[in-house]
């Protein structure tokens with residue numbers, strides 16, 4: 119059974135401080151780069167999958183800027199990162215990974231991106247969408263406010279409401295057989311100050327194992343141990359807010 123807890127109490131008309139999450143049949147994670155879903159929500163994703171959700175990743179960019187060597191061929195790095203992402207997804211129980219193929223570092227929340235995310239939402243019909251925060255947070259680490267993250271966050275929010283539910287939006291999708299769909303909730307990983315904690319004590323090891331699959335990103339010499347230590351410390355600190363050993367923190371939005 120999913121164990122979740124609110125980080126802060128809400129008014130009495132909403133669920134109590136130790137409410138359980140609803141079970142989701144279908145979950146779509148829309149992320150800018152390979153590795154983003156696993157870093158941001160890997161423990162929660164593993165838990166949702168274990169509880170029976172069909173989880174799909176939509177990875178918007180090709181990850182071709184995620185390296186330090188300017189001479190490495192784009193095609194080589196793209197292939198490595200796709201392979202790593204598929205392996206990490208398997209560790210977490212994710213059923214399918216879609217790569218939308220946009221160029222890494224070049225995103226804007228334009229109508230083309232919205233259209234392509236609406237296609238994913240209508241195709242997989244998720245009750246829950248997990249994506250990036252659509253705004254820059256100045257007191258959080260800069261990495262969270264990568265411009266591609268902001269673009270995907272904003273385009274996904276617009277795709278959830280109103281586009282994916284509106285039969286008059288992107289009508290060419292109807293010709294592809296993709297009918298309007300209403301998403302119920304959006305969860306956005308929040309560095310520390312979300313309003314919804316998910317207990318990941320039973321899936322943190324799985325998350326770390328998934329992150330290790332992103333060798334091109336995390337297995338730099340001398341960094342591997344620090345990386346695991348960092349993740350455990352961070353999730354332990356988040357967990358303290360809800361009395362969990364380890365937790366991930368989200369902003370939970372009901373649509």
Ligand SMILES: [Zn+2]
Nearest residue numbers: 150151154264
């Ligand atoms: Zn990213």
